[in-house]
Amino acid sequence: MGGAERVMATLANEFVKRGHQVRLVTLKKAVSAYELDKRVEFIGGGADINSGNFLIKRIQMISAVIKGTLFYRRQLREYKPDIILSFLTYTNLLSVINNRISRVKYPVVVSERCDPRKRSKLLIKLCNIVYPLADCIVCQSKVIQDYFLNKNPKSVTKVIPNPVNEECINKEEIIKRRKLIVAVGRLSNQKNYDLLIDAFSDIANEYSEYRLEIYGEGPERERLQKKINRLGLNDRIQLMGTKTNVMKHIADAQLFVMSSNFEGFPNALAEAMASGLPVISTNFPSGVAKELIIDGENGYVVDINNREQMADAMRKILGDPLTITKMSKNNVLLREKLNVKTVANMWENLFNDILEKRTKNEKN
Incomplete structure (x- = not known):
């Protein structure tokens, strides 16, 4: 029940209306606070971190990482997507790292949904290393785009605002x-x-x-x-x-x-x-x-x-x-x-550009 989740649901609904097949994957339980079109496949990995005990919570987190990674890899093998769009820090890292170590490579777009400078030093460093390996880093403002380009000028970036539902x-x-x-x-x-x-x-x-x-x-x-x-x-x-x-x-x-x-x-x-x-x-x-x-x-x-x-x-x-x-x-x-159709066009154009570029590279 957050802003990123709302945008993901809004985009998924718009994409299926346009005739695309969409599988929405969460590492947690497949429960959405926002209405999803019946044509959107919604799959959950069932990861659960709910203990108040420090030690048990850490064990649950490690278990969730392992379980979530295996679940995610299984989704890719079954679905074979044309493109992967990831929101939020940990799933962004998972998507890119998995793509680097997997035999089959899929185009991966990660979207930065918050201020990347407001994290732990370790997580900031990790994101600055991993994010540029994605096919594109989508930012929500020019300031954040400049931040990633300053960290790695070779990064492929684009600014796309949130749609207003x-x-x-x-x-x-x-x-x-x-x-x-x-x-x-x-x-x-x-x-x-x-x-x-x-x-x-x-x-x-x-x-x-x-x-x-x-x-x-x-x-x-x-x-x-x-x-x-x-x-x-x-x-x-x-x-x-x-x-x-x-x-x-x-x-x-x-x-x-x-x-x-x-x-x-x-x-x-x-x-x-x-x-x-x-x-x-x-x-x-x-x-x-x-x-x-x-x-x-x-x-x-x-x-x-x-x-x-x-x-x-x-x-x-x-x-x-x-x-x-x-x-x-x-x-x-x-x-x-910020109309949904206007913003969805920006995403769709980005996906098409990435797929066309990949097709040309494969031919060469």
């Missing part, structure tokens, strides 16, 4: 907006909701009719609730938990805020914009916020952990109804740029 956004015209600021994402350190709560507390007296709603669950819930209570804002800030079709529920808010310390390509931000919400985002290192947002036109980008900038950006938007209307109209235009 039309079922997850609001398309209804908003007649009247609620005096509401919203945020969506896991309650974790990464999302830095302390920044958002502090910035809201700075403008709370100026905008006394406004509330802040944060949608999501996670390990930070208890601590964040105590902070909200300590600030005396428990009647103004609500931790709303998870909600299905959240963008359709919050589309009539005045403002969407992303306060994260780091992100890959945040679906929540793109979906909020495509739903017509004015937005504020931190300038997280992957560079996606700067690529999506033009200051003053469809939102504002502020420095990470900069409480003053965040509060000022809130004032600029909430204090001017004309700005809200302009930003809303401009953000709706993102629907076409």
Whole structure:
């Protein structure tokens, strides 16, 4: 139930609609939080890591690696794919390494779904060695593409954004907006909701009719609730938990805020914009916020952990109804740029280029 999983499900559904055969493979159990077309073959390896005991968990991890590798190799032997598309770090590494040691070679495309610099030193080094061996590294922003090219100029890279799933956004015209600021994402350190709560507390007296709603669950819930209570804002800030079709529920808010310390390509931000919400985002290192947002036109980008900038950006938007209307109209235009068909075309063109290049090499 994550952003990468949602994109994989969206692409799989679109590819089978176009007449392609798709086998979606997970090393865990074949359970999807997102609807899959019946024509998508969904296969699970059944790997399970669920123990709270440190030693048992490590044993389960080793077992899962062995079991997952054997399962994956068996899938390749049975299916004989034209091309392999892999998401997420460990499966990316598995796909490329397996391809290097296998007798039969398949084209492998790996997709970097988060900021590759936000990992352990060992994992960063391993990815920098292994990823360039893939037929292509697909990145979600120019910043991340430049990172991989700086590490290895011979790497084949391409930037492809996430598609916006039309079922997850609001398309209804908003007649009247609620005096509401919203945020969506896991309650974790990464999302830095302390920044958002502090910035809201700075403008709370100026905008006394406004509330802040944060949608999501996670390990930070208890601590964040105590902070909200300590600030005396428990009647103004609500931790709303998870909600299905959240963008359709919050589309009539005045403002969407992303306060994260780091992100890959945040679906929540793109979906909020495509739903017509004015937005504020931190300038997280992957560079996606700067690529999506033009200051003053469809939102504002502020420095990470900069409480003053965040509060000022809130004032600029909430204090001017004309700005809200302009930003809303401009953000709706993102629907076409990140349309599923548009993004799927980019993937399909990449696959065709790789297969044509491979065919030419084989002939030579």
